[in-house]
Amino acid sequence: MSVSEQPARAEERVFLVVVDESPEMRNALRYACRRAKRTGGRVAMLYVMDPPEGQQWGAVVDLMRQEARQQAEDVVARHADSAATLTGQPPTIHIREGKSRDELLKLVAEDRSISVLVLGSASSGEGPGPLVTAFTGKLGGQLRIPLTIVPGALTEAEIDAIS
Template sequence: MSDPIATDPIATASTATGSISTGPAAPEPDSTAKPPVRIFLVVVDESPELQLALRYACLRARKSGGKVALLYVIEPGEVQQWLALENLMREEQRAEAEQKLQKLARDVNRLTGTLPALYVREGNRRDEVLALIDEEPSISILVLAAGIEPEGPGPLISYFTNRGLAKMRIPLTIVPGGIGIDALDAIT
């Protein structure tokens, strides 16, 4: 009669070495595997601070082997009385958004050597930022720049540093709005 443990391919015992194997050895970690690419998301708006957030994201992406993603959100306007006029305005806003994104994409390419991912969405800006982050698992950092106006740092920063941060799965980087280009370059 044979020993059932010795014939079981999953559980074999070696009395000579005192070791017990419970199955095939785990594969060795692949030392050539690359870590996932970090994607820095920048929200495009009309603020002067956009250039600071964009530059920071580009420099960090370049130094870490990451990429940049740009999000332009077309926020809903007032309810229009005529659907045709509303559709025309929406088309104009979308064309404007695409034109701005193409210009910024050239800046990203100049600073990083790569083309950014471009997103155009319609809706509430903060809701669309959260939705995109949830839908795109490759996005790993949200980069915003703080305004220097007396009204405060800006609506997105105000939201995300209060209630909104708990809804995010990624870190938030805030670039000070008063930082100069040389200082920004030095810290990235």
């Protein structure tokens, strides 16, 4: 399921950010917004909901989906406001259900206006994060667009200086 607002014009560069609650996502979003503003492009945001687990009754699964959808909309709305402030225009929003990497690949294949994927790399010692690991490894060849990785340890001033 995908919700899109304000589709991009063909000539615009669209910077896609995967939205979640991680601290490094904020750096990726800031970088994408600053690059979009400087290049006359737009920001697109993808939030992927986990599918309900287990074999619950249909009504329970429906309720779980509704709650997950509401949470997704709340998270995306909060970050969409930040993106609009930084770029001067609302981002395109996509909300889907499934595995993040699978839905990300599907969206990039479906939406030809997306021209750059921007991911944040975790600054903790736990590794760069699952999407960065996947797309700098075996899945990297499946991307038709460039991947920009923004280090999670950068400050806002450092991001502003390089974007």
